[in-house]
Amino acid sequence: MGFKMVANLLSPGRHLCGLAWDGETLWHSDGTTNRLYRIDPGDGTVLGSIPCERVRTCLSIDEEGRLWQIAGNPKRIRVLDPLDGRMVREIPFDDDAESVCALYVGSSSYWLGSKTTGRVEERDINTRAVLQAYQTDGSVHGIALVDRVIWYTDFPASALVAFDLERRTEVARYPLPGQPTGLCWDGGRLWYCDYTNKRITAVEVDLASRHVR
Numbered sequence: 001m002g003f004k005m006v007a008n009l010l011s012p013g014r015h016l017c018g019l020a021w022d023g024e025t026l027w028h029s030d031g032t033t034n035r036l037y038r039i040d041p042g043d044g045t046v047l048g049s050i051p052c053e054r055v056r057t058c059l060s061i062d063e064e065g066r067l068w069q070i071a072g073n074p075k076r077i078r079v080l081d082p083l084d085g086r087m088v089r090e091i092p093f094d095d096d097a098e099s100v101c102a103l104y105v106g107s108s109s110y111w112l113g114s115k116t117t118g119r120v121e122e123r124d125i126n127t128r129a130v131l132q133a134y135q136t137d138g139s140v141h142g143i144a145l146v147d148r149v150i151w152y153t154d155f156p157a158s159a160l161v162a163f164d165l166e167r168r169t170e171v172a173r174y175p176l177p178g179q180p181t182g183l184c185w186d187g188g189r190l191w192y193c194d195y196t197n198k199r200i201t202a203v204e205v206d207l208a209s210r211h212v213r
Contacts, residue, residue: 002206003160003174006189009044009200012037016193018059018069018103019142019182019200026191027082028182028200029059029069036067036080041186044200050085052078058103058142058182060110062125068105075100077110091128102143102152102183113140113152120150120163136163137170142183142192147207153180153192160192160203172205 013030020027025047026039034055038047050067057070066088067080074097079089093100093112102113102120109131113120118136120143123129134150138161142153149171150163158179162172178196185191189202 002204004204005201006204007041007191007202009039009041011193011198011200012039012046012049014198016181016195016198016200017055017057019184019191019193020059020061020067021184021186021191022061022065022082026184026186026200027059027061027067028193029055031055036069036082036085038082039200041191041202050080050082052080052085057101060103060105060184062105063107068103068110070100070103074098077103102140104143104145106145111143111145111150113143115139115141115155120152132165134163134165134168136161141181144183144185144190146185146190149207151183151185151190153183155179155181155195160190162205174203174205 013033015031017031018029029036035049037049060068071078077091099114099116101115104111120134122132138154140152141155144151148165158176160174164171178194180192181195182193191202
């Protein structure tokens, strides 16, 4: 499977957490400034930001443009208005809240990934019921769904990993130069937060040849 780095932006903060794509720009959350930044993917210019108290890990965006941020202690999901940061919904986790690290929001469900067990769950967006569960071989820190493949970042392994949902198995793994956290897909590239080097990096992967193992 082909793999190539194609962009490398300087992050606005020092504690890189989540990453999301709104169709035109990147959104990035930082755990030191406790802000969510809207970023130009071309040159990294910060176009705006909103506050979010106690940013923890991942960030995603739903079909209505609302931002889903894992935040608080204990962790939970805060659904925020991107214009002013107003919280419109809060979604709790189960007893193992602190292990939840990765988040991706789809049209009718959302996905959670565990950094301690490697488990990935798909949950109903309204009821929170578990619809499907998958067991990976890694530590899931950021997550993106592309054509029935879960891509996730593995922070301790410094890797980007593809997990095929139909086959329920890992199909590709790429070493990264730094430890990655948040992850998103912009329709053509995967973007990830390089926590070590304080960068937001885009990579191109060959999706057509993902069944390589």
